[in-house]
Amino acid sequence: MGLCFGCFGADKRMSKEEERLASEEARAKAAEAAQKRQEQFEKSAAGRAARAQQQAMAKQSANPNKGEPVLKVW
16 A cells, blocks of 8 residues: 655646646736737727827827926016
């Protein structure tokens, strides 16, 4: 009735390796799904509006007018 505890340890290590591989595969699938969602968003009307707003904000921040009034009184 002698049990080989070494065998149980090896099985546990294999399980950890399988877990690591499954986790890696799940991360890859999640990244791919996120990329697809991002592409769909960019093609949507909301995505185009968000991009336009970001471009407008970038253009405004590039404007050299640093809060000075547009019309100056002499």
